[in-house]
Amino acid sequence: MLTFTDKGIFCAQGDFYIDPWKPIKRAIITHAHSDHARLGHQFYLAHEHSAPILRLRLGHHIHLQTVEYGKSLYSNGVEVSFHPAGHIIGSAQIRIAYKGEVWVVSGDYKLENDGISTPFEPIKSHTFITESTFGLPIYHWQKQDIIFNQIATWWQKNQQNNKQSVLIAYSLGKAQRLIQHLDTSIGNIFAHGAVYQTQQALVDAGFAVKTIHKWENNFTKNDLKGALIIAPQSAVNTPWLKRFEPYSLGLCSGWVAVRGTVRRRNADVGFVLSDHADWEGLLSAIKATEASRVFVTHGFSAIFAQYLNEIGIQAEEIKTEFGQEEEEEANGKLENKQIPEL
Numbered sequence: 285m286l287t288f289t290d291k292g293i294f295c296a297q298g299d300f301y302i303d304p305w306k307p308i309k310r311a312i313i314t315h316a317h318s319d320h321a322r323l324g325h326q327f328y329l330a331h332e333h334s335a336p337i338l339r340l341r342l343g344h345h346i347h348l349q350t351v352e353y354g355k356s357l358y359s360n361g362v363e364v365s366f367h368p369a370g371h372i373i374g375s376a377q378i379r380i381a382y383k384g385e386v387w388v389v390s391g392d393y394k395l396e397n398d399g400i401s402t403p404f405e406p407i408k409s410h411t412f413i414t415e416s417t418f419g420l421p422i423y424h425w426q427k428q429d430i431i432f433n434q435i436a437t438w439w440q441k442n443q444q445n446n447k448q449s450v451l452i453a454y455s456l457g458k459a460q461r462l463i464q465h466l467d468t469s470i471g472n473i474f475a476h477g478a479v480y481q482t483q484q485a486l487v488d489a490g491f492a493v494k495t496i497h498k499w500e501n502n503f504t505k506n507d508l509k510g511a512l513i514i515a516p517q518s519a520v521n522t523p524w525l526k527r528f529e530p531y532s533l534g535l536c537s538g539w540v541a542v543r544g545t546v547r548r549r550n551a552d553v554g555f556v557l558s559d560h561a562d563w564e565g566l567l568s569a570i571k572a573t574e575a576s577r578v579f580v581t582h583g584f585s586a587i588f589a590q591y592l593n594e595i596g597i598q599a600e601e602i603k604t605e606f607g608q609e610e611e612e613e614a615n616g617k618l619e620n621k622q623i624p625e626l
């Protein structure tokens with residue numbers, strides 16, 4: 285029902301693509317990260333919660349139709365519906381059904397309820413297309429409250445040492461989780477412009493997310509004292525960060541679960557927090573679909589597909605252009621060179 289083309293995942297019967305990477309006529313978008321939602325398509329269909337960020341990132345002129353979770357649309361007899369993927373606000377798995385056959389395209393997903401995204405729901409399918417960003421057994425996540433407590437402890441320790449705390453997090457997804465869950469009684473929290481802009485677009489659209497102050501150049505030393513600053517990876521090693529000195533640099537990412545990542549990315553400390561499923565999460569999500577066939581897209585796709593075959597699930601690696609622009613996934617590319625044994 286779906287084929288894998290050089291433009292993206294294609295449904296010929298329904299005449300649409302899912303998260304295409306080349307300009308086409310009709311695109312169904314799983315979520316607003318830039319490796320899945322690209323410029324140049326004629327028509328976009330996305331979940332209604334993706335709309336504010338899609339318009340912020342792709343422009344207000346895009347031709348965008350939105351839909352809620354669980355509602356069926358039809359395209360030339362093909363039934364299409366969106367189901368929560370738990371990855372970021374508005375993220376969806378796309379279910380496609382035609383003449384009794386069901387495929388589900390996961391996009392990116394995680395199983396833990398982050399308190400912001402609509403939680404992941406397993407959908408039964410015959411064929412499941414999964415990501416495998418953290419598809420190695422070394423990736424195992426702790427509950428997010430444990431990580432938020434680690435961050436709070438680090439922040440307070442920095443305050444005792446008269447340092448600011450700079451937390452590096454992806455501006456769409458990770459930053460919203462931090463803003464929502466960090467303890468504001470500890471001190472002031474400020475955002476880099478990129479983080480602020482994303483958060484404010486969600487606030488303006490009426491989501492139940494907290495507002496955050498953007499760091500402004502006219503702020504005083506007193507405002508800054510003991511503050512925590514949330515910034516994207518692109519701010520590291522730039523003059524923009526210098527004003528916060530002395531500071532400790534913390535990195536929020538699934539990749540810091542592996543030794544060496546923190547040092548390689550010039551950070552002082554790592555907090556293992558990801559918007560992607562860990563190894564067990566991927567496996568339990570796949571089993572819950574009861575799919576007899578799995579296609580594995582971005583991540584450790586070859587090795588993960590091989591493992592699925594070994595445990596009796598027919599699986600195949602698919603080459604896509606996902607994971608190239610999303611910051612967290614892109615960092616993983618470095619690590620593909622050092623894949624440990626399963």
Ligand SMILES: [Zn+2]
Nearest residue numbers: 315317392610
């Ligand atoms: Zn994503």
Ligand SMILES: [Zn+2]
Nearest residue numbers: 392606607610
């Ligand atoms: Zn992705």
